[in-house]
Amino acid sequence: MLWQVISLKKAHIMEEILFDTTLLDEMGSKKSTIRVLEYYLEESPKYLLDLDKLLAERDFPSLIYKSHKLKGSLGMLKADLLVSLIYQLETAVSTELNFDKLQELLGLIKEKLLLLDTQLFQEIKRIKDSL
Amino acid sequence: MKILVAEDNVMLLKTIELKLIKEGYEVFTTPDGRETMKEIIRLRPDMIITDVMMPYASGLEVISMVRQQLKWKTPIIILSAMEQEEVILNAFDLGADDYITKPFSLNELVIRVKRLLNRNN
Numbered sequence: 001m002l003w004q005v006i007s008l009k010k011a012h013i014m015e016e017i018l019f020d021t022t023l024l025d026e027m028g029s030k031k032s033t034i035r036v037l038e039y040y041l042e043e044s045p046k047y048l049l050d051l052d053k054l055l056a057e058r059d060f061p062s063l064i065y066k067s068h069k070l071k072g073s074l075g076m077l078k079a080d081l082l083v084s085l086i087y088q089l090e091t092a093v094s095t096e097l098n099f100d101k102l103q104e105l106l107g108l109i110k111e112k113l114l115l116l117d118t119q120l121f122q123e124i125k126r127i128k129d130s131l
Numbered sequence: 132m133k134i135l136v137a138e139d140n141v142m143l144l145k146t147i148e149l150k151l152i153k154e155g156y157e158v159f160t161t162p163d164g165r166e167t168m169k170e171i172i173r174l175r176p177d178m179i180i181t182d183v184m185m186p187y188a189s190g191l192e193v194i195s196m197v198r199q200q201l202k203w204k205t206p207i208i209i210l211s212a213m214e215q216e217e218v219i220l221n222a223f224d225l226g227a228d229d230y231i232t233k234p235f236s237l238n239e240l241v242i243r244v245k246r247l248l249n250r251n252n
Contacts, residue, residue, distance in 0.1 A: 023234060023235075023236060023237065024146065026150070026236060026237035026238050027146065027149055027150050027153065027237060028150075028153060029149075029153065032149045032150075032153070035145065035149065036142060036145055036146050036149065039141050039142045039145045040142045042141075043141055043142060065184065068184065068212065069139065069140050069184075071212070072140045072142075072143055072212070072233050072234075073140060073142045073143065075233050075234030076142065076143060076146060076233070076234045078234065
């Protein structure tokens with residue numbers, strides 16, 4: 001598990017685009033895409049706080065539940081790397097419960113989520129500029 | 132046509148809502164299972180689209196209420212994750228009509244909605 005995390009960390013450098021709006025574009029309106037991206041960005045900080053809190057409290061069932069919900073949003077953003085990392089977190093919580101590994105994995109997820117937020121803000125600006 | 136969408140993930144809920152409104156449906160939304168059960172009775176929707184994992188009551192409990200308690204034939208589509216195969220089977224067993232796995236194509240969802248509504252009319 002750990003080597004997988006490390007190799008993912010090395011493989012996906014900061015410049016990588018972490019999302020793809022193909023699925024959201026099916027709404028057929030750029031304004032709708034912007035609205036949905038904004039909904040995600042409103043929710044994103046709450047997910048970060050919740051995941052941290054639940055891991056610190058060792059509330060693993062709630063951690064799996066929250067991760068699962070976050071994965072739903074990330075899937076619609078086609079944020080495949082993050083979906084894969086969240087899946088690893090869910091698996092690790094369900095099977096290993098090695099706290100250090102969970103913390104390391106969550107740290108990597110948080111780092112990528114913050115990068116995704118930055119990229120989505122840029123995407124919203126790009127779409128707005130094109131309207 | 133009234134469609135009730137039950138989903139506790141705000142982004143997903145809004146995505147589905149915006150798409151279905153664009154397609155001309157009257158869309159109502161609920162953020163949890165308990166609210167969904169109340170709104171089903173109040174609105175008597177033409178279709179229900181429900182997530183499985185929701186606070187207070189699951190999508191499976193929602194299906195169970197519609198089919199076993201109310202004895203309604205309202206079409207029901209389940210939203211589920213890829214890894215929830217067993218849940219999907221349970222949902223069909225309880226009376227769900229169709230399912231779609233997340234992440235999903237919104238166009239595919241609309242096709243499934245139209246197909247089910249046509250079948251029931």
